[in-house]
Amino acid sequence: MQIRIVHGKAVTPHIADLARLRTDVFRAFPYLYEGSEDYEASYLATYAQSPESLFVLALDGERIVGASTGVPMPDASEVFRTPFVDAGIDPAKVFYFGESVLLPAYRGRGLGVRFFEEREAYARRLDRFDWCAFCAVERPKDHPLRPAGYVPLDDFWGRRGYVHRADLRTMLAWQDIDEEGESEKPMSFWLKATR
Template identity: 60%
Template sequence: MTVEIRSLSGIDATPFFDDLARLRITVFRAFPYLYNGSLAYERKYLETYAKAQGAVFVLALSGGVVVGVSTGIPMMAETDEVKAPFVEAGYDPSRIFYFGESVLLPDYRGHGTGVRFFEEREAHANRFGGFEWCTFCAVERPTDHSRRPVDYVPLDSFWKKRGYRHHPELRTSFFWQDLDESGESPKPLSFWMKRIAT
């Protein structure tokens, strides 16, 4: 199984937006996100990254087809929901590079692409310069959630191997509609961080 990794600046990823939107909706339907997304919302979300100076899209392609994507953006270009926990904790958002998501189709997992996603985004943050930290957030679901698969394995160990540490004191909420909801509701998330500069 051959996967090509391609890192693009924000605006250069625009031709792939429809593919990326469908990919995000497909992958995020699974636990723990259970996301009931729409193409219209996804395009608006992706355009935010396309317009931000310093943003990056890391694409995984197989046979020219997009099978995965990972994004990153300077935290100063993110929403207040992302920035506020760091400001309140005394961090400088201008020194933080935020990872938006990593989504990869199931058949392509376990072959190193997820590792490359982290490596490429960290390398981009270092090239762009001025960042001390990389961070991302993960949704928190109860262990007895009705849609939790019996074989579900959290990614905590994978993230720790990449050098990230959980900071449960850094918390936020995002709004989206779960598969079994009639509308959006707040979902709790907490952040993981890695120092990339001293």
């Protein structure tokens, strides 16, 4: 296993592999995402446009088996910026973590922790952010597609120092694997001070 760090347009050769990885991983609960690789490639290309974006790639040989992203919040989509503006938090002071995706066979090896460490260290090196932040989908405890024994990542995030800010919320639309079309899903943010 190796970790490779790339920024901005340097991710371009990896976009197709990352789009496929995201589509595969996000099909599972809690995202249940019926995605398309074309859409994912387009989404990732927006990150590539930010010269200060971060891609932390986990490779087994030359195969990408996991990835984690980050971008200065001003370069993220408006749907992520707006809750901070509304709460009186300057988006220019927030480094936004887009997502972490990792194939199931590679979980439990410390890569999730490494993804957070790399993104946090990068945000500190940029030396202008007060917060690292990410958002996560909220699903009801009785969701019909919730697997038996499912354990949410809240405790893992808490151990990394992140605090759930239920007051910072947004909505994102996508098609679930059991839906005919898109519907909006509630997302809430987790924050950690960088200093």
